[in-house]
Amino acid sequence: MSIENLKTYDPFAEADEEDSGQTKQTQEYIHIRIQQRNGRKTLTTVQGIPKKFDAKKILKVVKKEFACNGTIIGDEDSKMGDVIQLQGDQRAKIKDFLTNKDEGLGLDAKTIKVHGF
C-alpha cells in the first residue's frame, strides 16, 4: 500500500545526475583521445570499450572503414583494458561508429567522452 502524496523526490537534486549516475553504475566512460605525433600527424586512442565487444573484430572493421591502420594495445598492469589506437584523427568517425545502431556498436552517446582540442 502506498500513499501517492508521500512519494517524494528531491527537488534539489541535480538535473543531469540521474542519467550520469546510471551510466556510472553500468559502465565507465569510453574515452576517445587524440595525440600529436610529429608534424601534422596524430593518433586516436579509444579506451574503455565494454568487455563484451571483441576489440580485434572492432579494429578490423574500423580499419577497413576509416582506411587507416591501427593496433590494439593491451596493458594489463594499468587496468585500462584494451586500447584501440588508430592512425590519424578519427575521433568523429569512431564516435559515429560507436553510436551507430545499424553498423556500429550502438552505444549510448552519453557514455562517450571525446577529449582533445
Place this chain on the structure above:
Amino acid sequence: MDSEAPSIKRRPSRKSVTFTDEKLVVNPDGSVTMDASPADEIKETAQSHSAPTEPQDAAAAAAPAADDGLDLSLMKKKKKKVKKEDDADAAADEAAPAEGDGAIDLTMKKKKKKKVVKEDDEFAKKLEALNIEGKEGEEAAPQEDEQEGDMDQGTGIWAHDETKPISYNALLSRFFALLSQKNPDHASTGTRSYKIPPPQCLREGNKKTIFANLPEICKRMKRADEHVTSYLFAELGTSGSVDGSRRLVIKGRFQQKQIENVLRTYIIEYVTCKTCRSPNTELSKGENRLYFITCNSCGSRRSVQAIKTGFSAQVGKRKKMQG
C-alpha cells in the same frame, strides 16, 4: 603545417563561453526577447509597441485610450475599408487568431503577407470567404478585435476600466514583455556569455607552443594555474613546463583555436555552476580528496571529477627502448 587535426564540433548549439576578441557570441533567442522589428502597418500587437524606455505619461496614455475606444467601436467599418484598400493588411488582420500573441505572431504575419503578395488570385478567394464569414460569424469577429490595444499606454483591451476578459496568450506575452522590461539582465541570465581573454599562443622553435597569458586567464577564472595546466596537458595528451615568466610551454604544435576549445571544455566542466550557470564559483578540495565546486551566487556545491590523464601512447623513436 600549421593546420593540425581539425577540431571536432562538440557543442554546435550552445556556446556559452566566448573569447572577447572573437565574434562567437551566440545568444539563442528565447521567445521572450523583444522583437525590434521594423514598424508594421498593423500596430496592434502589444509587444511591437512596448519600447522599454517609453515614459508612462498619464495624459499621453489617456488620449490614445479615447482614440482606441473609438477604434474598437468603429472597427467593423474600418476593417471593410481597409480590406478594399490594402489587401495585405486585412489578410494579416483576419488571419492572426489572437492579436496579442507577440513575437511568434509577428513572424506569422510577415510570412502571410509575403504569400499574399505572390498569390493575388488565391487571396481574392480568401477575401471573399472571409467576408462571408465576417457576416455570418458576428460573434467570432469581435472576439478577435477585443484583444487589441497598446499595453504600455493602457489602451484597448489593456485600458484600466476594461472589463472584458483578456485572452491567456495576450496576458502571457504581456507578462514576459514586462518581465524583460523591468529587469533586463534577468531574461538574459541563461544565455549570457562568459568572457575570458583569448589565449595567446606563440611558437617556440618548431615543436613547442607557448601559452603566454595563462596566469591572466586563471586569475579571471579564479582557478589555480596548476589545475588548469594539468587539465590542458591531460586533454592535449602532451606535457610541458612553466617558464621563467610564468608562461606555459606545451610540447607539440597547437593553435589558438585548439587551446580555446580545451579551455572552453574546462570552463564548462570546472568553472560554471551546473545549477545556475554562473561562472562565479570556487574550486576547493573537500574531504576525502575530492574536488568540489561551490557556487558563490546560488550556493550550490557539487563534486567534480579529478583530472585523469588516461592512456597515452608512446610517441617517438625511443618507444622500443623505454618499453
